[in-house]
Amino acid sequence: MKEKLRKLPELFVTFLKIGAFTFGGGYAMIPLIQKEAVEKKGWIKDDDILEIVAIAESTPGPIAVNAATFVGFRTAGFWGAFSATLGLVIPSFAIILLISFLLREFREIRAVRYAFIGIRAAVLALIVRALISMYKQSPKKIISYVIMAASLILVAFFRINVIFVILGCGLCGLVFSLIERRRQAK
Amino acid sequence: MIYLELFLTFFKIGAFTFGGGYAMLPLIQEAVLEKGWADAESLIDFVAVSESTPGPFAVNLATYVGSDTAGIPGALCATLGVVLPSFIVILIVAGFYERFRSSFAVRGVMSGLKPAVVGLIGAAALSVFVTVFLPDGLSVSLLSSPVLYISAALFAVSVLLSQKKAHPVMIILISALIGVGCGYIFNL
Numbered sequence: 001m002k003e004k005l006r007k008l009p010e011l012f013v014t015f016l017k018i019g020a021f022t023f024g025g026g027y028a029m030i031p032l033i034q035k036e037a038v039e040k041k042g043w044i045k046d047d048d049i050l051e052i053v054a055i056a057e058s059t060p061g062p063i064a065v066n067a068a069t070f071v072g073f074r075t076a077g078f079w080g081a082f083s084a085t086l087g088l089v090i091p092s093f094a095i096i097l098l099i100s101f102l103l104r105e106f107r108e109i110r111a112v113r114y115a116f117i118g119i120r121a122a123v124l125a126l127i128v129r130a131l132i133s134m135y136k137q138s139p140k141k142i143i144s145y146v147i148m149a150a151s152l153i154l155v156a157f158f159r160i161n162v163i164f165v166i167l168g169c170g171l172c173g174l175v176f177s178l179i180e181r182r183r184q185a186k
Numbered sequence: 187m188i189y190l191e192l193f194l195t196f197f198k199i200g201a202f203t204f205g206g207g208y209a210m211l212p213l214i215q216e217a218v219l220e221k222g223w224a225d226a227e228s229l230i231d232f233v234a235v236s237e238s239t240p241g242p243f244a245v246n247l248a249t250y251v252g253s254d255t256a257g258i259p260g261a262l263c264a265t266l267g268v269v270l271p272s273f274i275v276i277l278i279v280a281g282f283y284e285r286f287r288s289s290f291a292v293r294g295v296m297s298g299l300k301p302a303v304v305g306l307i308g309a310a311a312l313s314v315f316v317t318v319f320l321p322d323g324l325s326v327s328l329l330s331s332p333v334l335y336i337s338a339a340l341f342a343v344s345v346l347l348s349q350k351k352a353h354p355v356m357i358i359l360i361s362a363l364i365g366v367g368c369g370y371i372f373n374l
Binding site (some may be wrong): 062082096110124139166174181 | 198200201202203204205206207208209210211212213216227230231233234235236237238239240241242243244245246249250253254258261262265268269271272273275276277279280283286287290291292293294295296297298299300301302303304305306307308309310311312313314315317318333336337338340341344345347348353354355357358360361362363364365366368369370374
């Protein structure tokens with residue numbers, strides 16, 4: 001018990017550092033977690049990292065938050081999860097709060113306005129990049145392409161609620177996996 | 187009550203985003219634009235800031251929307267909302283993650299969610315495309331607007347940089363600088 005208690009501030013500080021120095025979160029954070037939690041602290045084993053990525057991907061929510069919660073829990077139970085997640089979120093929170101107040105003050109300045117005209121085009125490119133990388137991770141089956149097209153069309157053109165689309169696609173995936181399993185069993 | 191609304195909205199977003207980061211964008215777009223918390227252009231600016239500051243993208247974006255809508259308490263509610271579903275689900279799953287991960291049902295659902303996320307990000311990209319390139323819809327005056335050409339050129343440069351594996355923060359910084367330069371040159 002005492003052993004676990006001692007780990008709480010360490011978990012907090014470690015994830016505070018990770019939160020403050022990773023840009024983009026998610027996968028960018030995994031190598032840092034590996035270095036800190038596996039190599040330096042020995043909280044988890046090297047194989048666990050792959051496990052953590054897999055779990056973080058297949059549960060809802062930001063991957064970075066999932067990973068932090070998971071490492072914290074494995075290391076020191078509930079309060080470990082709490083300390084790690086809190087540490088991860090605090091830098092984001094503080095930095096964004098500061099920037100949002102600054103930008104509200106300076107938004108009307110010409111240079112800032114011009115900068116954002118440029119930035120918006122870059123954001124579109126970054127979204128396309130995310131699109132391509134998610135496409136590469138997606139299974140290459142006919143049903144996957146159907147789901148891709150259907151979710152795009154339903155949301156972009158018919159304005160169907162995104163949550164319904166997600167629920168429907170998850171269900172589709174489950175049903176088609178069941179059909180496939182039955183077919184293979186024969 | 188704006189605080190409760192922010193919390194509940196981002197709780198829903200946190201609970202229904204798989205794959206993190208940009209997968210969250212369509213849900214945030216839908217919620218934020220519908221509730222009038224920000225306009226389409228500001229939302230893209232929030233995305234840019236969230237991408238170019240440290241920390242998880244989704245947390246940054248939630249904090250930004252919350253802060254812009256209702257100050258510090260708003261930021262607190264939105265951030266708590268987006269993080270809580272992750273936290274709860276991982277706590278539940280962590281005990282039997284071996285069984286969870288290899289479960290047929292989980293793999294089945296994920297095989298549907300992965301392509302869905304591609305489609306959803308595609309929808310988000312389309313909507314951002316319209317905001318950047320066709321802010322006033324399709325019209326003749328569009329072709330005489332220098333912003334259109336600057337945006338198109340910058341989009342091409344960004345895609346090129348992105349193919350060269352440039353860091354997103356770098357891409358955003360370069361585009362911002364070119365934007366400022368072009369802005370003064372063409373006196374936008």
